[in-house]
Amino acid sequence: MSKPSDLRIAIIGGGVCGITCAVALTKKGINAHIYEAKGKYGEIGAGIGIGASSLQIMRELGIYDDLLACTPNPGECNIQGFRFVFGSEGHEEIFKMPARPDEYAVGIHRVTFLDILVKHLDPQYTHFNKRCVDVTVAEKFPSSSTAIFDDGSTIEADVVLLANGIKCPLRHIITGSKSNAAFGNNVCYRGLVAREETKKRGIETTYWDEPTIAIGNNRSLVIYPINGGAVLNIAAFVTRYGYAIGHPDVARDDSAPTLEVVSNEELLEKFKDYDSNLLSILGCLAKPNKWYINVVYPHLDSFVKGRVALLGDAAHAMVPHLYAGAGQGIEDGYLLAQLLSHPQTTSENVEVVLEAYDAVRRPRSQKVWDDSYAAGKAQAGMGPSGFTKDGIINDVTGIMDFVNSYKLGDELMQVEVMLKERSVWV
Incomplete structure (x- = not known):
């Protein structure tokens, strides 16, 4: 039996999810090799929500304190629930959805989070400018898989983990189809507003120190502070929930760009009936990024094939309305690290171990996908109970319960039961 x-x-x-997996493996004494297509680490996007489940994992990996050092009140989680308001003038409060201390989250700049994670890696195991174009799938327990890169080089590995995002060009290795990515009927205008800039313009922003979702008809605006409170993270959504995903009236070609830099005028026009204070803050975004949010749809039948496994957005990219997409990737990476470092996992049984990963992670992540889509509808006033205060309260209440039900170690115990029943582990 190999060690x-x-x-x-x-x-x-x-x-984020690939590096989290690598960090978790490092803590177990295994140095995984990371192959990154770009010339350096660097996440795209603005703020990212690190939810309760991910914080459990970050604490286990020794990263929790580094995260909390970046919050507006260092040492404290800066998302302790959300306030829901109407987006119209006066931003009338709908209700507050507080969280228990074990449900608190952290909002942080993506690049900052990535920098924190990377500090826990040995750089000699990271390889930049390595775009993987194919992987041979090992079946029936041959010795390894081969990853092929666009520069003609190849590497052999016992396990290949595909953590290269929603655009993952290798997903077909698992699914057999060219693409399982589709436009998620959501456009998001994103950007960061420096508090210093709002002060120069005489814009009052203290109301938005509390994480808030401002709801409009088929729109929502999420705002919360990051970078020690010096910056407001803005995510302004325009949605088309009246259509099914993939409907020809809203579908976008696979080759269409997912990111555009647009004018401030376009953003303000989309939210012109919103509160004047919010519009003043949006006016600080000179050139907002316009994201066409793609999702993995329909749900995949498997995340694994042979010695190859999907994780993160490559497996289950979702709309971001539960702030759980990154968290699901972090959960994937953490469980894979626990399984691949387990004393009873070997080169001979690793395919069966990956099947157990799929059996545990796929149902949970796909349920969170469904809940995220439902949350997006509710936050855009399109939930089943309608665009009223009582309707929104009814549709939003409890929507975080499942994603927050994660308990560190439970999934590993589930896998142990499965593998012992199959006499793979003893």
């Missing part, structure tokens, strides 16, 4: 440290693990993609 866990003998497993050769290749992680394709150097984003």
Whole structure:
């Protein structure tokens, strides 16, 4: 029986979930190799929500204190629930959805989060400018898989983990189809507003120190402070929930760009009936990024094939309305690290171990996908109970319960039961 440290693990993609997996493996004494297509680490996007489940994992990995050092009140989680208001003038409060202390979250700049994670990696195991174009799928327990890169180089690995995002060009290895990505009927205008800039313009922003979702008809605006409170993270959504995903009236071609830099005028026009204070803050975004949010749709039948596994957005990219997409990738990466470093996981049984990963992670992440889509509808006034105060309260209440039900260690115990029943582990 080979030792866990003998497993050769290749992680394709150097984003949050791939690096989390690598960090978790490092803590277990395994140095996975990361292959990143770009010339350096760097997440795209603005703020990211690190939810309760991810914070459990960050604490286990020794990263929790570094995260909390970046919050407006250092040492404290800066998302302790959300306030819901109407987006119209006066931003009438609908209700507050407080969280228990074990449900608190952290809002942080993506790049800052990535920098914190990378500090826990040995740089010699990261390989930049390595775009993976194919992986041979090992079946029936051959010795390894081969990853092929666009520069003609190849590497052999016992396990290949595909963590290269929603645009993952290798998803077809698992699914057999060219693309399982589709436009999620959501456009998001994103940007960061420096508090210093709002002060120069005489804009009052203290009301928005509390994480808030401002709801409008088929729109929502999420605002909360990051970077020690010096910056307001803005995510302004325009939605088309009246259509099914993939409907020809709203579908976008796979080759269409997912990111555009647009004018401030376009953003203000989309939210012209919103509160004047919010519009003043939006006016500080000179050139907002316009994101066409793609999702994995329909749900995949499997995240694994042979010695190759999907994780993160490559497996289950979702709309961001539960602030759980990154968290689901972090949960994927953490469980994979626990399984691949387990003393009873070997090169001979690793395919069965990956099947157990799929059996546990796929149902949970796809349920969170469904809940995120439902939350998006409710936050855009399109929930089943209608665009009224009582309707929104009814549709939003409890929507976080499932995603917050995660308990560190439970999934590993589920896998242990499965593998012992199959006599893979003893």
